[in-house]
Amino acid sequence: MNCSVVRKRLSRWLDGELEAEATRRLETHLATCAACARRARQLRAVSRLVSELPALPAPESLAASALDRLDMTRRPALGFLFRSFSSARPFILPSLVPATLVVVTVLAGVLSFDSGPLPEVHLAPDGAWGATPALGTEGNPVFPSDGIDLPRETTSVQLPTDALGGNGSVFLEQLVARDGSVADVTLLEGDATDTASLVSALRQQKFEPVRYRGRPVAVSVYRLISRMEVRSPRT
């Protein structure tokens, strides 16, 4: 299986939609091709970033105004039946009950997504170092979540804030290796006038190795670096 075929199939692979044989061949390729493995990691991060968008709760007045509009469209015929409805206020309190249920369900869904099994369902089981980089190694890092803490910094570095460009912030991914060193820094968004010095400063950071189920694991951390970090807020 060559790179272009693999890349076309990555999305289906992430969804678990590939057949067993195709899955095996794709994972064999990922184990040997760093570029495709990186791309797979980025696609997984994309899915994760979208699915982690915060739930935007409906404005409180939404139900009331929807009912108001319905009421208006019906008024010519049945208005007298729904007069008390035009205020619609009485519906706000009772509707909070199901609304809360919905919010709780959504939150529970989000949380369980977070703590549930990571989507790497095709990976070899713990200990069997199969075709795909094992979960928690640098090739396939975990994300901070319920059982996995954010790595704690042991060697801090002075970040060159002058390197930050126009809007003064960059969004990046920092890959903390199993030994607590920084294996990779990926600039995701924002402009830096001096990317090299920012990246090299971030690469010198050291962290306490993160452990998961007793084993040190590589962790991928998303960070927003801004002038806020060293300067007082704008006045």
Added chain:
Amino acid sequence: MGAGEIPLEVEALAGPARDRELVARCRGGDTAAFASLVSLHEHMVFNLAARLLGDGEEARDVAQEVFLQVYRRLGRFEGRSSLKTWIYRIVVNQCHNRRRFWHRHGRDREDPLDERLLPPKPPGSRLPGPYEQACAHERARTVQRALLALSFPQRSVLVLREVEGLSCEEVAAALGIPDGTVKSRLSRAREALRQRLFGLLEEGDPS
């Protein structure tokens, strides 16, 4: 029935049974049943519209329009899909119409969503500090901007799949398009988003 009464016993039912009961009551002119239908789905409707349009005010408008449509078309709801799946489709169609309207009227501006309302759960059990909140806020804005750069069909497939958590089959049912189309759109949408969010990587990559 008085204005304040909500048929809570309907909400205790689950799935198809609840849908059938709610739909039957709404068709019979039971406004309280409709209020209960609205409150069951308003968060999904608003959230989906907000993610598809990238604009909170417009999403609110569309959400109201969606519920009017739901009410008017309930007579045509056949119960072959779940009520929720049926509503997904109305939301996506309304948002699509709204975007076409913007396009015709030369509107290309969005009021960015207020992402600060519900930041994602922070790692560990600590409460999010202002810094974490700012990060989550900035991240959500970045992702939402990238989403808006996708074509509408790609965006709707991706949002239904990743935000609403539907399976590919459910997305196909909600949009009334073939399964294979969902998968190829999903693949292209993810790749486009990857290039947008990680595009900097390839250039600035030291390795």
